[in-house]
Amino acid sequence: MPTAGGLYRAVERGEAIGCDAIQIFTRNPNQWESKPLTDADIQRFADALAKSRVRAVVAHDAYLINLAAPDRTVLKKSLIAFQDEIERCHLLGIPHLVTHMGSHMEAGEDKGLRRLSDSIAKVIGKTAKSSVRVLIETTAGQGTGLGYRFEHLRTVMDNVNQPERLGVCLDTCHIFAAGYNLRTQYAYRKTMRKFGEIVGVNNLFCIHANDAKKLFGSRVDRHAHIGEGEIGADAFRFLVNDRRFRNTPILLETPEAEAMHPVNLRKLRGMIRRTRGTV
Template identity: 35%
Template sequence: MRTIALGAHVSAAGGVNNAPTNAKQIGATAFALFTRNQRRWQSPPYAPETVTAFHTTLEASGYSRDVVLPHAGYLINLGSPDEEVREKSIGGLTDELSRTIALGLGMLNFHPGTSKGELDEKATCRRIAQGIDRVLQDVRDDRERPALLVLENTAGQGSNMGATFQQLAMIIEASTHPDRLAVCVDTCHAFAAGFDIRSEEGWNSLMDGVIATVGLQKLAGIHLNDSLGGLGSHKDRHQPIGKGEIGIEGFKAIMQDQRLDGLPLILETPEEDNWAQEIELLRSLAE
């Protein structure tokens, strides 16, 4: 029997405690959520009732911490050449990691960032790693398995880091807390960055790359998105599964890959009303 943890990035509108319920409603066995308003620098702290309600709902819905992959806000850029933006980013990620821990969760996914061309690749990765280290120093997590910061690969739009797994590995190696870092593979970003995952062979070649750079044990989750942009287009534009340039064969290879069993597989596709059907479709591809 395979354990497939599959779901979507569900809404937390009205309170984070609504996210597990929203996930349950679409038949998800995993989910993602924003820990706070993703388009603002500041959000009020959680009311204690909200945290309690989240714990209760999560447990009642049967989700373990290992299948929930919170996503940090889009403003965060640990590589920013602008000191003010970088400080706000470190503060923002610190707050989001604290929220992740308060919710009893074990991972926080974020985009590595960019120095907007002001630094070379190596120096940018070092700057991002130093930002990560400050966040991890500022947030206490005494649990047996402390929370991980999960670096997502990117489409490589502009000069964003993370278009290759070598870059993610460089960030991890430059950090003084490599054991607290992991990676998430977004299929749309990978395809747009030039990984041809339209076939089983292509998917396996991406996985070989993950294994050779960051290592399989660091793979913490997958974002399942088809791509509007073509191979190597560097466009971060998600499409519903099977309706983009990757196509069904690629997703079949992913769903058949037992190395992903138990990891949160998260849809971030644009047509929310179809998530239940997309989950069903993906489950059928795993059979």
């Protein structure tokens, strides 16, 4: 949800189109520096949330952050910015912060995963008073990006070894582009079984529901409207009716937010099967 005009505006915008979960940037995602939150910002955000039907808020970190960067200057900036992200979530009462797994920049995947794990562990250690949980997101595996195999997430979770502070976000477009099929019931079940075995469903705290503009296994990350991409509507029907994810926030990151989020939201809600006897 766009935050123009103040963070609380994202809550109001979400409320206006009927969201019960929203995702926001708590700072400009294209800048290293952030403007400190004022007490008024925090209060207005809390008030808007208390008044609304929005039950879950997830924050997404800035695009510049690369916690696996081999370049020391970039890594240092990333660590500072990431700590700021966690502190902002803490102040705003946002329990979950999604981050991309970063890029190893030709240093190799093993080194990249090691550096990423060390970075996350360091920042979690520096924010020990906070209960904000970092969610590492599955990725499409563009360029030297990490996180396109479920095993990458498992490695970082094992290395960091802080289960109360670390979880996972699953993005349908990203895993599909990375080569995990979702198109048929058989493929969906197989992918989710694998996810459960390697990552664990209890470590999943939010889902990004995006269709994919690029082909299966292309490792290119381009989001499409629900049912209009290469994944297709069936996968989303399986997802919204998957009882394991009943209490998991499902978030849209599809294009043209303002015009199309209501449309995509309606599509997803329309796919939920109403079984007799349940409300």
